Amino acid sequence: MRERNGSKEERQEQILEYILQYGSISLQEVVQHFECSEATARRDLEALEKAGRVIRTMGGGAKPAGLVSGREIPFHEKQNKLYREKESIAQLAASLVEEGDVIGLTGGTTTYLIARALKNRRNITVVTNAVNIAMELSENEDVQVVLTGGMLRSKNFELCGPLAERTLEALNIHTMFMGIDGFSVEQGVSTYSELEANTAKMMMKRTERTIAVFDHTKAGRNSLFQVAPVTALYGIIIDEEPGEELRERLASEQVKVFVTAK
Amino acid sequence: MRERNGSKEERQEQILEYILQYGSISLQEVVQHFECSEATARRDLEALEKAGRVIRTMGGGAKPAGLVSGREIPFHEKQNKLYREKESIAQLAASLVEEGDVIGLTGGTTTYLIARALKNRRNITVVTNAVNIAMELSENEDVQVVLTGGMLRSKNFELCGPLAERTLEALNIHTMFMGIDGFSVEQGVSTYSELEANTAKMMMKRTERTIAVFDHTKAGRNSLFQVAPVTALYGIIIDEEPGEELRERLASEQVKVFVTAK
DNA sequence: ATATTTATGATTGAATATTTCATAATGATG
DNA sequence: CATCATTATGAAATATTCAATCATAAATAT
Structure with a gap:
C-alpha cells in the first residue's frame, strides 16, 4: 500500500482526537490535514462511524451523542429490547x-x-x-x-x-x-x-x-x-x-x- | 400560511422528541410523519441545528453530543476562552x-x-x-x-x-x-x-x-x-x-x- | 518470483443539500 | 374592507456531497 503519512489506524486515531477536541471535522479538513484523497477521508469516517465513534454529517464527521470521551453512557432509547x-x-x-x-x-x-x-x-x-x-x-x-x-x-x-x-x-x-x-x-x-x-x-x-x-x-x-x-x-x-x-x-x-x- | 398539521413549532418539538427517543431521524421520516415537503423538513432540521438541539446528518438529523435530554454537559473543549x-x-x-x-x-x-x-x-x-x-x-x-x-x-x-x-x-x-x-x-x-x-x-x-x-x-x-x-x-x-x-x-x-x- | 491482500486514488452516477422563486395563509394598517 | 407586508410552505434548478466501481501500487504471503 502506498502510505504517505502514517497508517490508516494512526490517521483515524488522529481524526478522533481532532473531533474530541473540536467537536467536529470537515471532509476537507481531513483531506488537507492528512494530504489524502476525499475517498480515503470518507472511508476513514465511514470506518469510525461503523465503530460507533463518529457520527457522519454532511461533509464531515462529528462527535456522536451519548459518548463521553469515546464511551457510551447508558441513556436508553426505544431500540432496547423489551x-x-x-x-x-x-x-x-x-x-x-x-x-x-x-x-x-x-x-x-x-x-x-x-x-x-x-x-x-x-x-x-x-x-x-x-x-x-x-x-x-x-x-x-x-x-x-x-x-x-x-x-x-x-x-x-x-x-x-x-x-x-x-x-x-x-x-x-x-x-x-x-x-x-x-x-x-x-x-x-x-x-x-x-x-x-x-x-x-x-x-x-x-x-x-x-x-x-x-x-x-x-x-x-x-x-x-x-x-x-x-x-x-x-x-x-x-x-x-x-x-x-x-x-x-x-x-x-x-x-x-x-x-x-x- | 398554510398549516396542515399544526404549527412549525409543534412539528419541530415533535422532531426533537422523536430524536430523543430513537437517537436520530431521517428526512423521509419527517416528510412522512408530518406530510410535508422535503424543503420544510430540511428547514426544520436546519432551525433545530441552529438552536444546537440537533446535529444534521446526511439525509436526516441526530442527537448532538454533549446533550443529555436537551441540556449541555460541561465537557469543555478548545473553544473555551483562555x-x-x-x-x-x-x-x-x-x-x-x-x-x-x-x-x-x-x-x-x-x-x-x-x-x-x-x-x-x-x-x-x-x-x-x-x-x-x-x-x-x-x-x-x-x-x-x-x-x-x-x-x-x-x-x-x-x-x-x-x-x-x-x-x-x-x-x-x-x-x-x-x-x-x-x-x-x-x-x-x-x-x-x-x-x-x-x-x-x-x-x-x-x-x-x-x-x-x-x-x-x-x-x-x-x-x-x-x-x-x-x-x-x-x-x-x-x-x-x-x-x-x-x-x-x-x-x-x-x-x-x-x-x-x- | 508470483499471487494475494490491502490501502489508496480516480471516476461516474446517485443522493442529498442549497438557493431561488412562486404562492397561499395570516395579520397589520390605513 | 382592501392592501400590504410577513411568514410558512412547496417546487424547481443548481451545487455539493456521497456511494459504488474500478484501477493501481505497496505490502504480505506462498
Missing part, C-alpha cells in the same frame, strides 16, 4: 408516586425509564446511585436529585462500594424501585454483580417500601447474588401475570403484585 | 501528581482539564464532586474514581450540600486542586457560589495539601464567598507571575507559587 414492556412497568411505577414522596432508584434500564416517567413531576425527591438517572432528572428544577457517593463503575455509571453505603445511612427513603436481574420464590431478588447487590441491600435498609421492578424474562430466574428474600418486599411490578405458585406465595407473604395492562 | 492558559496550568498540576497519589478535584474548567491530563495515569485515585470529571476519568480502569454524594446542581453537574460533606468525612485526600473564581492577599480564595464554597471548605479539611489553580484574570479579584485564607494553602498554580506584593506575602506564608512556562 422497551414496551419496560416502559409500561415504568408508567405503573410512576403512577404510585405522589407529590412530596422520597423515591429511591437503583441503576438499570427499567429504573431509568421510571426516572424519565417522573421527570415532569413537581416536589419529589429522587435518591439514586446511577449517574445517568441523576443527570436525566436534574433537568427539572422541581425534582430534587440526590446522588449517592461512591466508586464509579465505568461500565454502567453506577456508584458502589462502602462510600455509597455510608451516604445512604444519612437518608430515609419512602419508596424504592429496585431493578434486578433475577426473581424467584426461593431466592427472592438477585443481581449479576456483588457490588450492586450490596448497594441495593443497603438502600433497602433505608427504605420503608421496596418494590422490585422486572420484566417477565427475569421471573423464575436466579442471578448470582441474592439481594433479599421475597418477604422483604413491599411489592413487585411485572408486565405479565406471575405463575400460580409464585402468586400464592406472594399473596401469603402479603407482597403486592402490580401487573401492567397489556 | 484554553491555552488553563491547559498549561493543568499540565503543571498533573506533573505534580505521582503514582499512588490520592487527588482531589473540585468542579470547574481548569480542574476538568487537570482530570484530562491525568486520564492516562496508572494507579491513582481521584476524588471529585463534579460528575463530568468523574465520567471523563472513569474511562480508564487504572484510575480509581470516587464521586462524593450530594444534591446534584443541574447547572454545572456538581454535587453539593450536607451529604457531599458527609461523604468527604470518610476520605483522606493527599493533594487537592481547587478551582476558584477569585484570589487576593486579603481575602484568600473565593467563589461565586456559597454551596461550592462550603463543599470546597470541607474538602480542604480532609486534604493534606491544597493547591489553588486559576488563571491571571482571577488574581487580585474577590468573589462573594471566601473559601480559605492564603495561609491555608500549600501552593498556587497560575499562568502569570504574580505581582510584587502578592509574591512577598505568599513567600512569607510559605505558600509555593508555580508559574506555567509561557
Whole structure:
C-alpha cells in the first residue's frame, strides 16, 4: 500500500482526537490535514462511524451523542429490547408516586425509564446511585436529585462500594424501585454483580417500601447474588401475570403484585 | 400560511422528541410523519441545528453530543476562552501528581482539564464532586474514581450540600486542586457560589495539601464567598507571575507559587 | 518470483443539500 | 374592507456531497 503519512489506524486515531477536541471535522479538513484523497477521508469516517465513534454529517464527521470521551453512557432509547414492556412497568411505577414522596432508584434500564416517567413531576425527591438517572432528572428544577457517593463503575455509571453505603445511612427513603436481574420464590431478588447487590441491600435498609421492578424474562430466574428474600418486599411490578405458585406465595407473604395492562 | 398539521413549532418539538427517543431521524421520516415537503423538513432540521438541539446528518438529523435530554454537559473543549492558559496550568498540576497519589478535584474548567491530563495515569485515585470529571476519568480502569454524594446542581453537574460533606468525612485526600473564581492577599480564595464554597471548605479539611489553580484574570479579584485564607494553602498554580506584593506575602506564608512556562 | 491482500486514488452516477422563486395563509394598517 | 407586508410552505434548478466501481501500487504471503 502506498502510505504517505502514517497508517490508516494512526490517521483515524488522529481524526478522533481532532473531533474530541473540536467537536467536529470537515471532509476537507481531513483531506488537507492528512494530504489524502476525499475517498480515503470518507472511508476513514465511514470506518469510525461503523465503530460507533463518529457520527457522519454532511461533509464531515462529528462527535456522536451519548459518548463521553469515546464511551457510551447508558441513556436508553426505544431500540432496547423489551422497551414496551419496560416502559409500561415504568408508567405503573410512576403512577404510585405522589407529590412530596422520597423515591429511591437503583441503576438499570427499567429504573431509568421510571426516572424519565417522573421527570415532569413537581416536589419529589429522587435518591439514586446511577449517574445517568441523576443527570436525566436534574433537568427539572422541581425534582430534587440526590446522588449517592461512591466508586464509579465505568461500565454502567453506577456508584458502589462502602462510600455509597455510608451516604445512604444519612437518608430515609419512602419508596424504592429496585431493578434486578433475577426473581424467584426461593431466592427472592438477585443481581449479576456483588457490588450492586450490596448497594441495593443497603438502600433497602433505608427504605420503608421496596418494590422490585422486572420484566417477565427475569421471573423464575436466579442471578448470582441474592439481594433479599421475597418477604422483604413491599411489592413487585411485572408486565405479565406471575405463575400460580409464585402468586400464592406472594399473596401469603402479603407482597403486592402490580401487573401492567397489556 | 398554510398549516396542515399544526404549527412549525409543534412539528419541530415533535422532531426533537422523536430524536430523543430513537437517537436520530431521517428526512423521509419527517416528510412522512408530518406530510410535508422535503424543503420544510430540511428547514426544520436546519432551525433545530441552529438552536444546537440537533446535529444534521446526511439525509436526516441526530442527537448532538454533549446533550443529555436537551441540556449541555460541561465537557469543555478548545473553544473555551483562555484554553491555552488553563491547559498549561493543568499540565503543571498533573506533573505534580505521582503514582499512588490520592487527588482531589473540585468542579470547574481548569480542574476538568487537570482530570484530562491525568486520564492516562496508572494507579491513582481521584476524588471529585463534579460528575463530568468523574465520567471523563472513569474511562480508564487504572484510575480509581470516587464521586462524593450530594444534591446534584443541574447547572454545572456538581454535587453539593450536607451529604457531599458527609461523604468527604470518610476520605483522606493527599493533594487537592481547587478551582476558584477569585484570589487576593486579603481575602484568600473565593467563589461565586456559597454551596461550592462550603463543599470546597470541607474538602480542604480532609486534604493534606491544597493547591489553588486559576488563571491571571482571577488574581487580585474577590468573589462573594471566601473559601480559605492564603495561609491555608500549600501552593498556587497560575499562568502569570504574580505581582510584587502578592509574591512577598505568599513567600512569607510559605505558600509555593508555580508559574506555567509561557 | 508470483499471487494475494490491502490501502489508496480516480471516476461516474446517485443522493442529498442549497438557493431561488412562486404562492397561499395570516395579520397589520390605513 | 382592501392592501400590504410577513411568514410558512412547496417546487424547481443548481451545487455539493456521497456511494459504488474500478484501477493501481505497496505490502504480505506462498
